[in-house]
Amino acid sequence: MSTKKVALPGDAGGTHTGASRPLNQRADAQRNRVKILAATSTALHKDPDASVAAIAAEAGVGRMTLYGHFTSRAELIEAALVESLERGEQVLSEVSIDGNAADAFSRLVRSSWSLLDRSRGLLAAAQRELPAARIRDLHEASEARMRSLLERGQREGAFRSDLPISWLLATTHVVMNGAAEEISAGRLRLGDAPGFIDATLRAAFAAGTAPVAERHR
């Protein structure tokens, strides 16, 4: 005579980027949803293996409430990742891509860095919980921006052309992630990271260095 099914937010919206929430939700519930999403990010930042219970605790709500909003751990993590990426998109879309390619790259990297630093744990959790294809899909937007910049840089001769774009992209990700790890390990100060990352990647990608030696075969 009481409980229903706790709303079940519904999947009405397509897979699109639009932030379409069901509408018929109570203000109170919407707030909790936001709290939970935020807590997911921070909890996973501390421990990428954090349990649903831990996340709920971090959010200050009961575990059951959380299950009212998200039917499974995977769904929760995916939602948190989507939200984080949307927020990131908002920031990155304001970074100017024009002008000198190398400088634009630096701007983009520096902006990406702080975003990645925060959502690192979330991403790690997602990698264990979601199909790899899905993750790559979600990253497509930010990835495309960086990719096109790298392409332009290569065409204009600002970046070396002896390495494929996919490698440059991977290297960028990996160096930023590495910086985050070094920070948690206490071997790098937070404030030093952006400069180090930028300096390293700029030098690594600059045109004019000796091309990759074909030493195999």
Added chain:
Amino acid sequence: MSTKKVALPGDAGGTHTGASRPLNQRADAQRNRVKILAATSTALHKDPDASVAAIAAEAGVGRMTLYGHFTSRAELIEAALVESLERGEQVLSEVSIDGNAADAFSRLVRSSWSLLDRSRGLLAAAQRELPAARIRDLHEASEARMRSLLERGQREGAFRSDLPISWLLATTHVVMNGAAEEISAGRLRLGDAPGFIDATLRAAFAAGTAPVAERHR
């Protein structure tokens, strides 16, 4: 009237690098021990979360046999890591560190790469199972070699000095790991990896590029 305690290999040997096995072990058992260690490496290569059961299956022995040699999952992984690193040491110690620092670095990186590619899964598992301090301890030997080479390179002016050694070291690790990931993702051919890694790091570490800009504060 039968079972004892299944040998319990004993911890007689110190923490030293010597390969001191208990001696009073049956030849048959020693062989299995080796098989298990090898299987640990290959099983974790496929899936860093592989269960003890899966590892035993990979080794072609019963799970119980495995527990006869290693009392816990952690002990198993540690033993496998130690063995892998010892084998690595043997290879790396034959790489010439002398002469041109940049070239020596390339040689070292290329040798390290193939080793790391194999033991990658094992390392990932170890990072979840063993205390971080222990892992760092075990890596000290190979790390020291690379570190001293980087130091010499900086003194001689072959490598840039605006970035700390620890960062160069971290970058080296991270780029090699990234290459391994790109390979498993199917975006990089195995044969291309050494050249790409080398080309990237050489350029990133070379002296003479613009120093890290102090853009913060």
Added chain:
DNA sequence: ACTATCTCGTACATTCCCGTACGAGTTGCG
């Protein structure tokens, strides 16, 4: 050939976490 050593299956206890069910209390909202 005989014996201590080793293999290994089955079975079990434990722990941890996810997801579901139920139901009573609380609160936003019209």
Added chain:
DNA sequence: CGCAACTCGTACGGGAATGTACGAGATAGT
């Protein structure tokens, strides 16, 4: 103010993995 929407504790069921217990059978080494 009254109802539907929401919260949230407790409890349960299922599954997976670790580590232990027991004991029968195979094998190496002397």
